[in-house]
Amino acid sequence: MKILLVEDDKQVADALSEALRDRNYVVETAQDGTEGLELAKTFTYDLIILDLILPKLDGITVCQQLRSSGNRTLILMLTGKDTSDDRVLGLDVGADDYVVKPFDLKELLARIRALLRRQETTLPPILEWERLRFDPNHYEVKYNEQLLQLTPKEYALLELLLRSNSRILSRRAILDNLWEFEDPPEEETVKAHVRGLRSKLKNAGAPANFIENIYGVGYRLNPNV
Known part of the structure; x- marks a missing residue:
């Protein structure tokens, strides 16, 4: 999951970014509204955490501006x-x-999880491909009922490929989805x-070709295995 945090208070931004990264979210930050808007229009995020001031x-x-441009x-x-006026305005x-500062970190993280679950209500709780079963609720991946021990x-990466449903993803697209904009690794990292x-x-x-390499284009889960 990729989150954009638009927050000008560095102490708040650093603390919240660290907490989110500890929970395996990819976090990008912006310190003003103009930068945040540009990032939100350029890249795809699962959630935007947006300071009011x-x-x-x-x-x-x-x-x-995001909503008027069709960004959902x-x-x-x-x-x-x-x-109440500020809360109503934000929701309108x-x-x-809408969360008020100073916030309790545990409560804020719970609200974030609730929002992301709302986004996934139309997605199947268990993702499957051939004999692969991927359970996003319990961070569990099995192939042929054998549990796989994966790094974050x-x-x-596997979740991204599964949700792409055999659509080919370039290395650049994978970098954009799984790493932070400010300090992305080289494309060879994706290959590794x-x-x-x-x-x-x-x-x-x-x-061996469960993940298919389309030469010069990118990767996808092989629809023919």
Whole structure:
């Protein structure tokens, strides 16, 4: 899951980013509304955490512009203002939830999980491909009923491939989805993670080409295995 955090308070941004990364979210940050809006329009995120009071462009305006352009990404608004008018305004312009500072971190993380579950209500709880079973609720992957021990990045890569449903993903697309914009690795890193994931799948009995390499294009789960 990839989250955009738009927050100008560095202490809040650093603490929240660290907590989210500890829970295997990919987090990108912006320190003003203009930068946040540009990132939100350029890249795909599962959730945007958006402060209300921001330099250059406030959170209400950012939210309005995203919604008016057809962007339906989940938005959780943060603010130090605790009045019903502010909450109503944030929700009226298209925010999906609203949390007041100072917030309890455990409660905020629970609200984030709830929003992301809402996004996934139309998706099957168990993802399957051939003899592979992927349970996103329990971070469990099995092939032929054999449990696979995956790294967080291998797990995220496999989930991305499963949700792409045989659509070919370029290395750049995989980097954009699984790593942070500010410090992405080289594309060869994707190749290394694919190789590691293939090895673990093969050891569990999957065909060597379970993850198919379309030369010069990218990767997908092989529809013909």
